[in-house]
Amino acid sequence: MAPVPESTGKSPEQLDRLRRRAAFLRELEEARALRDRIAPRRAKVRQIRAAMRRATFHH
Template structure:
């Protein structure tokens, strides 16, 4: 994100906050998957079933 042409400081700050939030969200998901691997597996299977069902 080194290129900031045409973006206001407010927009850049919002993008930085969003990137940090998404990083923390991924870390939280990874931690939850390590703590409860069975639940994580079930969640992945259900997500795959949803994608297979509604992907027409």
């Protein structure tokens, strides 16, 4: 993980929160990748449904 520059003006609490959020998002992505490898058919159905939602979304 790249170090967060201290000159960003963020408090230590905010930096800690950002670090924890980044770790959570990394773990979430790893879990999704694992689930996709275990159940490829479900992953394909989920991708198709997501694409349909994007295609039918109107601003």
